Amino acid sequence: MYATYxxxxxxxxxxxxxxxxxxxFLLLLVIIGFFAMKGNPFFVQERPxxxxxIFKLIKLRTMSCATDANGCLLSDEERLTxxxxxxxxxxxxELPELFNIVKGDMSIVGPRPLLVQYLPLYNQRQRKRHDxxxxxxxLAQVNGRxxxxxxxxxxxDIAYVEHxxxxxxxxxxxxxVKAVLLRRNITSATSATTEEFxxxxxxxxx
Numbered sequence: 001m002y003a004t005y006x007x008x009x010x011x012x013x014x015x016x017x018x019x020x021x022x023x024x025f026l027l028l029l030v031i032i033g034f035f036a037m038k039g040n041p042f043f044v045q046e047r048p049x050x051x052x053x054i055f056k057l058i059k060l061r062t063m064s065c066a067t068d069a070n071g072c073l074l075s076d077e078e079r080l081t082x083x084x085x086x087x088x089x090x091x092x093x094e095l096p097e098l099f100n101i102v103k104g105d106m107s108i109v110g111p112r113p114l115l116v117q118y119l120p121l122y123n124q125r126q127r128k129r130h131d132x133x134x135x136x137x138x139l140a141q142v143n144g145r146x147x148x149x150x151x152x153x154x155x156x157d158i159a160y161v162e163h164x165x166x167x168x169x170x171x172x173x174x175x176x177v178k179a180v181l182l183r184r185n186i187t188s189a190t191s192a193t194t195e196e197f198x199x200x201x202x203x204x205x206x
Contacts, residue, residue: 003132003164011108011133015101026095029060029087036083037061042096047113050133055105057113060093091180097136109169110135111157114197121199122154129157132164139168142175150197 019026033041043061046054062084066074073079080088087093100106106113113134122129140148140156160168 002166006166007107007164007169008104011101011106012104014108015098019098019102022095022098029092029095032083033060036081037064043093046116047134048116048119048130049105049113050130052119052127052130054116055100055113057100057105058096060087060096062087062093094136101136105133107133107135109137109160109172111138111160112141118197121197123200125158126154126200128161129154132161137172137176139172142172142179145179146194150195151200154200 030041041061043059043063044056045059047057049055062081063076063079064081064084066079068074084093097106101108110133111129138157139160140153143156144152
C-alpha cells in the first residue's frame with residue numbers, strides 16, 4: 001500500500017514544501033552559477049524514468065563547456081570547476097530535481113536516473129531498476145555511491161525495488177543527510193566523476 005499510494009503523495013508534499021522553503025537559497029545558487037559558469041547555470045539532460053519513459057532531468061551545472069583546439073569538449077576532470085566540485089561535494093547540484101519530483105518524473109528515494117545510452121546494456125535483472133520512479137537519493141547512494149562498482153550499485157537498486165517500505169525510505173533519507181554532511185564517496189577511486197557503464201559481462205541485454 002505504501003509503495004502504490006502513500007509514497008507518491010509524500011514525494012509531492014515534501015518536495016513542494018522543500019521548494020517553498022529553499023527557493024531563496026536556490027535562487028542564490030542560480031545567480032552564483034550564472035556568473036561562475038559564465039552563462040546558463042542549469043544542466044538539463046534526458047534520462048530514463050519509470051518503465052524507461054524518457055524525461056528531462058534538471059540539475060545545477062558543475063562543468064564548463066571548455067573545448068580543445070579542435071573544438072572538442074575537454075575531459076570531465078578538466079571541465080569540472082572549483083564551484084562545481086563544491087556543488088557536488090555538498091550535493092547542492094541535485095536541488096533542482098525537486099521540480100522533477102513534484103512533476104512526477106522522480107521520487108525522493110529510488111534508483112538514481114542514469115544515461116539513456118545505458119538502456120541497451122542492462123541485463124534482464126538490472127532492467128528492474130526502472131520498475132519504479134528514479135530517486136533523488138537511493139540505497140546505492142548511501143552504501144558507497146561512486147566508490148562502488150556498477151554491479152554493486154545495480155544489486156542495491158534491485159534490492160530496494162523489491163523491498164520498498166516506509167521505514168526503509170526514512171532510513172535512506174537519514175543516511176543521505178549523514179553522507180552529505182561527511183561528504184563521503186563523492187567520486188570514484190579512479191575518476192573525478194563516474195566511470196562510464198559499458199555493460200555487465202554476465203549476459204548483457206541486447
